Amino acid sequence: MTIVATERLYIYDSYLREFAAQVVGRQVSDGKPAIALDRTAFYPTGGGQPNDRGTLAGVPVLDVIVEDGVVWHILAAECPREEVRGVIDWSRRFDHMQQHTGQHILSQAFVVTCDAETVAFHMGADASTIDLNRADLRPDALAAAETVANAVIDAAHPMTATVVTQDELAQLPLRKPPKVTEAIRVVQVAGFDWSACGGTHVANSSQVGLVKITGIERRGSELRVTFLCGGRARADYARLQALASGLATRFTCAQDEVLGAVERLTAEHKVIRKDLADLETQWVEATAAAWWGEAAPQGQQRVILRAIDVPVERAKKLAQALRVRPGALVILGVLGERPQLLFTRADDVSLNMGDLLRTVAAAGGGRGGGRPDWAQGGVPSNEALGVALDAARVRIMNDE
Ligand SMILES: [Zn+2]
Known part of the structure; x- marks a missing residue:
């Protein structure tokens, strides 16, 4: 049995909720x-606008799709009734109406201010995007389009949606040619924009409330403009206000002074990092020299076997500074939440560090390995680190 095309009530009345x-x-x-x-009255996904949600006979509608002109309502559960009452999730729908009408206004504002055509529109769950056929727009051009769009919202233009014939269509200054040839529905922002569109729109441009461009992204020869309208823009304003006041509190300054405070902090941070790097180099050299002096020579070798509590990267620099000394055998345990073993040696020492580390890490319940002259591994605790270092001490003594 073929099913006749569904009569779509939202085409004539976007405000029909039941x-x-x-x-x-x-x-x-x-x-x-x-x-x-x-x-x-359920809008199916299409034309850049997501589907409506709501209920049919009390059963939640999860998705709405079109197949050969028939609108299918995907349900969360069986609906055995033959006569149903439909209720649209109005806050979701009205949000979609605000975003979609805002898009028409913004797209035409880009035509008016910068001669940029909209080639694609997508309404996301959080933000919407339009893709413009020009990638060379500067911030002042974007600001100009946004200003025109908000002026159209302030001017409260009535909105109409009418299905027109081809002859009537020829008389209208359409923004771009329609994708369909029959029963073309033209959505009009009175005196400003005419678009062939099957979406749901507000009755007056003032109901869009606000258009705010929140981002741009160059994509080849196109520009993707991200924007928010109405309730989404207000929610974003609340979010930014909370962010700005949080920052001002952290910096103990006015909101307008936050940027200057961050710049000062960044400059200070740079100086401190430089100082820290210099001090680290000095500490590494001094510590390597002191440890080398404290290590008793054993024939041609000096064994430096220690546990230290410094960041692993700093311990590596120390190991490097020690291993350049002929005869050096360096066995370091780095204490911390994730204790590390760091074994290295001078080029004139023959003991295989990879083999040694693999064996003693296992003694401490950990794992690791590496090259004959440089090896690294980890053990589960600082106690295990002690066990592994003791095992290393015993093996080196036996080796001699
Ligand atoms: Zn549209």
Whole structure:
């Protein structure tokens, strides 16, 4: 049995939140029950706008799709009734209306201010994007388009949506040619924009509330503009206000002074990092010299076997500074939450550090390995580090 195309109530009335309908078809879609109705106010995903949600006979509608003109409502559970009452999730729908109308206004504002055409539109869960056919727009051009869009919102232009014939269409200054050839629906922002569109829109441009561009991204010869409208823009303002006041509190200054405070902090940080690097170099050289002096010569070798509590990167620099001394055998344990073993030796010492580390790390319940002259590993605790270092001491003594 073929099902006739669904009558779409939102085309004539975007503000219709409840309706009654007859079930005319049933199927299973990805394991979920789906029903078709003779008429629906549910908007199916399309034209850059996501589907509506809501309920049919109290059953949640998860998704809405179109197949051959039939609107299918994907349900969370079976709906055995033949006559259903549909209720649209209005906050979601009205948000979509604000974003979509805002897009029409912003797209036309880009035409008016910078002669930039919109080639794609996508409404995301958090933000929407339009792709412009020009990638060379500067910040002042974006600001100009945003200003025009908000002026259109302030001017409270009435919005209409009408289905027109081809002849009527030829009389309208459409922003771009329609993708369909029959029953073309033209959405008009009175006196400003005419677009072929099947989406849901607010009744007056003032209901968009606000358009705010929040980001741009160059994509080849196109520019992707991210924007927020209405409730989303207000929520974003609240988020930014909380962020700015949080920063001002942290820096104990006014919001306008935060940037200057961050710049001063960054400059200070740079100087401190430089100082720290210099001091680290001095400490590494001094410590290496002191430890070398304290290590008793054993024939041609000096064994430096120690546990230290410094960052691993600093311990590596120390090991490097020691291993350049002929006869050096360096066995370091780095204390910490993740204790490390760091074994190295001078080029004139023959003991294989990779083999030694693998064996003693295992004695401490850890693992590791490496080259004959440089090896690293980890053990589970500082106690295990002590066990591994003792094992290393015994093996080196036996080796001699
Ligand atoms: Zn549209």
